[in-house]
Amino acid sequence: MIGYPNAKPRMNTTSIKSSASNRGMSLEKDLNQTNLYYLELDKAVIYKKPTPVQIVNVDYPKRSAAKITEAYFKIPSTTDYNGVYKGKAVDFEAKETKLKTSFPFKLIHPHQIEHLKRVIRHGGIGFLIIRFTYYDETYYIEAEKMIDAYSNRDHQSLPYTWFKENGYLIPFSLTPPVDYLKIIDKYILKEV
Amino acid sequence: MIGYPNAKPRMNTTSIKSSASNRGMSLEKDLNQTNLYYLELDKAVIYKKPTPVQIVNVDYPKRSAAKITEAYFKIPSTTDYNGVYKGKAVDFEAKETKLKTSFPFKLIHPHQIEHLKRVIRHGGIGFLIIRFTYYDETYYIEAEKMIDAYSNRDHQSLPYTWFKENGYLIPFSLTPPVDYLKIIDKYILKEV
Numbered sequence: 001m002i003g004y005p006n007a008k009p010r011m012n013t014t015s016i017k018s019s020a021s022n023r024g025m026s027l028e029k030d031l032n033q034t035n036l037y038y039l040e041l042d043k044a045v046i047y048k049k050p051t052p053v054q055i056v057n058v059d060y061p062k063r064s065a066a067k068i069t070e071a072y073f074k075i076p077s078t079t080d081y082n083g084v085y086k087g088k089a090v091d092f093e094a095k096e097t098k099l100k101t102s103f104p105f106k107l108i109h110p111h112q113i114e115h116l117k118r119v120i121r122h123g124g125i126g127f128l129i130i131r132f133t134y135y136d137e138t139y140y141i142e143a144e145k146m147i148d149a150y151s152n153r154d155h156q157s158l159p160y161t162w163f164k165e166n167g168y169l170i171p172f173s174l175t176p177p178v179d180y181l182k183i184i185d186k187y188i189l190k191e192v
Numbered sequence: 193m194i195g196y197p198n199a200k201p202r203m204n205t206t207s208i209k210s211s212a213s214n215r216g217m218s219l220e221k222d223l224n225q226t227n228l229y230y231l232e233l234d235k236a237v238i239y240k241k242p243t244p245v246q247i248v249n250v251d252y253p254k255r256s257a258a259k260i261t262e263a264y265f266k267i268p269s270t271t272d273y274n275g276v277y278k279g280k281a282v283d284f285e286a287k288e289t290k291l292k293t294s295f296p297f298k299l300i301h302p303h304q305i306e307h308l309k310r311v312i313r314h315g316g317i318g319f320l321i322i323r324f325t326y327y328d329e330t331y332y333i334e335a336e337k338m339i340d341a342y343s344n345r346d347h348q349s350l351p352y353t354w355f356k357e358n359g360y361l362i363p364f365s366l367t368p369p370v371d372y373l374k375i376i377d378k379y380i381l382k383e384v
Binding site: 039042044045047049050051052053055065066067068069070071072073074077078082083084085086087088089090091115118119121122123124 | 231234236237239241242243244245247257258259260261262263264265266269270274275276277278279280281282283307310311313314315316
């Protein structure tokens with residue numbers, strides 16, 4: 001490939017804007033990065049659980065690693081993320097939507113709601129992290145509020161405005177991308 | 193089926209003994225049953241994490257569920273079990289051995305030791321459940337003690353006698369089979 005010294009990629013406002021709105025890559029990647037950051041700075045020990053898989057068939061070739069040749073995705077019975085922060089059990093589910101005006105309830109499984117109910121009943125810090133990719137906004141929603149909205153739902157989705165009113169907007173930073181412990185310190189443990 | 197009122201199944205000492213030594217089925221099954229019991233009685237919310245799997249290839253057939261056709265087992269980066277009990281994060285690893293005289297250190301991955309160090313540093317209740325199937329004995333080992341033994345090891349295994357001296361024998365019961373919360377109440381939270 002021949003390099004033309006002045007042929008730098010053009011950066012116009014459109015491309016900047018689109019790169020800004022893609023900055024989050026995906027919520028899962030952002031959260032993995034955030035949790036790794038917390039781990040490395042020894043702030044908390046929080047992991048994403050592995051995807052639950054029903055293994056049906058495994059080959060054991062002689063000279064190499066066991067190979068799973070048939071397996072199926074299972075519906076998770078719990079939330080995706082959990083761990084320890086300041087002695088407390090932390091447990092949450094994360095979801096993102098491209099919709100502008102609402103968040104569909106169907107993105108959350110009923111047993112995830114049941115699981116969050118149990119977590120908070122036993123004194124854990126339970127919540128949801130919901131991202132509206134269109135606005136590039138990520139909200140911390142206390143489990144109590146989502147359980148309440150879920151139980152009393154008369155629509156198939158929860159309006160975007162509900163999140164603005166009931167959630168805590170997690171400020172975007174680079175390190176870490178989704179600093180949800182800041183919200184926990186300030187509004188849940190009320191330490192700051 | 194015809195019922196003979198007096199034809200009860202014969203119970204001799206041999207069959208009782210062999211059923212007793214097999215009563216544990218496997219430690220994993222016993223723990224799943226125990227955790228389900230805790231869940232149903234609303235005593236704690238503790239789950240086994242799914243087996244971590246690296247998914248390489250997935251088929252999406254038109255009219256049926258997505259089928260994973262190539263995947264490999266990954267080395268777990270954390271322990272297998274975690275959850276919430278009395279507001280505290282609970283985190284443990286479970287292992288069984290058929291050996292009579294010792295427990296091989298290699299059954300525990302170094303990063304599981306690192307993970308347990310982090311858990312207790314952040315105030316969680318970290319421990320191991322170790323079963324000697326030969327004796328049908330299941331021990332609760334505080335993470336601190338195992339970390340210490342692991343760090344100062346000069347042999348490839350830990351003698352069975354070490355467990356008798358440093359662990360808490362979990363009494364066998366039917367419901368639940370491995371009542372480890374009893375040990376936590378009595379010796380860790382010192383509530384009883």
